[in-house]
Amino acid sequence: MIGAPPSTGRAGWRIPRRAGFWLVGGTLLAFMAASSTPSPLYVVYQQRWHFSAAVLTAVFAVYVLALLIALLTVGGISDHVGRRPVLATALLAEAAAMVVFMAADGVGLLLLARILQGLATGAAAGAISAAVVDLQPGPRQGALTNSVAPTVGLAVGALGAGLLLQYAPAPTTLPFALLAVVFVILAAAVAFLPETVSRRPGALSSLRPRASVPPQARRAFLTAVPCLVATWAMGGLYLSLGGSVTASVLHVSNHLVGGLVVTTLTGAGAVASVVVRDMDPRRVMTAGSASLAIGTALTMTAIALESAPLFFVGTAVAGSGFGAAFLGAFRSLAQLAEPAERAELFASIYVVSYLAFSVPAVLAGLAVPSAGLHDTATAYGALVLVLALLAVVAGAVARRPRQDAADGPAKAQHAPAETGRTPEAVRDPEAVRTP
Template sequence: MKTAGRPGLPALALPASMIVSFLASAAAPTPLYASHAGAWLFSSLTTTIVFGTYTVAVPAALLLLGRTSDHLGRKPVLLTALVLQILAMVVFSEADGVGGSRRHRRPRRGVPGPAPPRLTVNPARSSTQSPSRRGETVVPARRPGVGSLVLLASIVVSFLAASSAPTPLYATYARMWEFSPITTTVVFGVYAIAVLLALLVLGRLSDHVGRRPVLLAALAVQTAAMVVLTTADGAGALLAGRVLQGVSTGGALGALGAAMVDVARGRGTVANAAAPGIGTGTGALLSGLLVQYAPAPTHLVYLLLVGVFLLQGVAVALMPETVSRKPGARAAVVPEFTVPAGLRGPVLAAAPILFAVWALAGFYGSLGPALARQLSGSSSVVLGALGFFLLAVVGSLATVVLGRMAPRTGMLVGIAMLVVAGTGTLVAVDQSSTVGFFSSTAVAGIGFGAGFQGGMRTVVPLVAEHERAGVLSAVYVVCYLGMSLPAVIAGVLVVHGGGLAAATRDYSWFVVALAVMTLVALLRLKAPAAAGCQDTPG
């Protein structure tokens, strides 16, 4: 029997060097405590608390995670730890206070003197514009342009492509690890729940610390998620990777959406509506093609995405910041689901259609591939991914084509298309028609694009600069609730109800009923004011 080669001396030297570097990085802040205390005006007590926090976090992590490598293997744990260590270094390099809020040196007691002017770098603001407050200095800086908008949209695309990359692999995972459709929908749903929690906790953070630090952190965590998924050897590791993906995506969505609107309000709003569909569809189809025709189907797509995230991280580090920092970072991470009073009407008008169209996306992302294969009688992974791809890409095209339509009209068109698509799916399942299923999917894509862009354009252009990430996070909470809850219920119905076809019929009736209720809600609400979408920064 052929035995695997044992690790040699280099394999021993590498972990030893990692221990040295990790502990060196732990000690690196020590000589800086005095300078930080002078710059940020904290006491010796704060210094000991900062040091003590690290010493408490280490044993806590040892208790919670110390045995993880005995089950997942050493490499995934070490790679994840390296990514988190890099993330910590990014946070340190961006730090401007003990809790993320900007502080300034006060005059000593008894020595009067004016407080130094606050230096604000806001690339989204004209350098010739006079300061808005006394004592504030606005300095010229590079303004983010079209390149920044393209970069930000590409990150949305890659994050949502990564989120849909496992979709064509669910059947492969189910065969390898022998789990049921309920497990498939739980794996799908746990991602959406992690996104929701991250949106609630981290959604407003970039309004205070800036967009770039949040995006760099999210890219680091997304890279760690790809490492976990690449090395997954069971449903538990798959769930862990999906949770990391959800935390990363939820933490980034508000910052990405806000940054795109910071750069260009009109094009940024359109990009907010179009990029998610492009990413979701591209990820599903690309993953399906790689699974079908490329080697290492459960590894290659994740490794390619790691390369993309690393390149995007470098680009974000070089990108100009799009918003000035402001105090309140610690309060911003307290979970809160609030909308400014002036925006509650538009958000209430948009929420039902956003929930409905994302509920449809949740079905195609979880059970759609299995339904496509069952109706066609084919085991092709690409065919299974085609439905999700078609929904997302048609939805993105509809977003662009219908972009000049009034937002309320867009939502009404979306409702109508959802009813048509749901009815068409019912007929396709009854007739076992593959053509009917994909035709209904295309119609559903039009409904998704029209409804989603109508809802986004009802809300996004009205949001003030330092509220954008928070409001967009609240909007995405509605979307991901729609995406997760109905899909998990559908998975339960597949196993404990009448099977996949019966669950699809129930889900189609649910979508039709949801569309009708959305129409009633939209007609009862006062029409929101038309939102302008001019390409002005800020």
């Protein structure tokens, strides 16, 4: 049974459920902070080991692809073996990845560290998202935590790494040493987490990747694809080449600024997610895509003028669009799926999102040697701008057929009552978002 405590015959002492909720939320934040910690360090690695921008983006992309593979295979295994063992294993694997980062003396170990980190994060993602919902003190705290903690974690990781890189000794090892300690402590604490799932058969069959879109959601899914690709492609650019752009194009040598670029994007996304969480998801997706387009245009102008202040303004606007547009797209799709269809729909969403997160960044890295970082970043921004505008148009067109229905008793927001589902049941998909 999921969402209720199983038999406690051999359970031993457990922390209260509310404390468990915050422990799992903190674990999610720590995983996301670790994922963005290398971003400000890429410039240093590149200067130290003399590798190309293509290699740099490959180092970034292998993390995303490893995460996606783990998410699609072991992402649901905690429903069968329990949340605690999956979380403990993933946390120890993440700690091991931090040790590999500390020992890295070339691209080979850097790639290994990122692959191990991606596998650990992907394995933990499903268990974390489910445990947050299982343990939430109130009906909406799980959704809010799963929406905000990833972007806050990304912001904290990039900012912390930038600070240590600029002002602390051993800047390429100290961040990972601190994170390794954090993950070991969290792994120990998870042993006292209340278990919300009883063991049940089917663990091996759950490893088979499943991704599909139910018929009733296919039109909306196609409408959301430009939004998903635009938002995550922008995120991929910042987390892979953001530090290089600030150093080489904007001529800012302070490493803290490289971390602040990622922090500004993800921090603005976190704030926007909180602000728009109760609004109509289709409106949020369209408005967020418009904000992303405006922010991208500002950053492209900043690159042309080599203006760091304007670049940060554009990044903040684009970041707010990033957070709002993705949340709106996710919620608008989630409410169209029946409970038994959600897992495969979510997998489809994340396949599109994570491929957009990694593939364009790798292509940009391949283009840098011939086109230069300035022109590559400009072309990348133009692609995101076109996709964001396409998402705005698609969202506006998709809303028109719904207008007549919106004036009658069959409003879209009343769909749960028509299908026998409660509003809370529809909100549950928002709460099981995966980072």
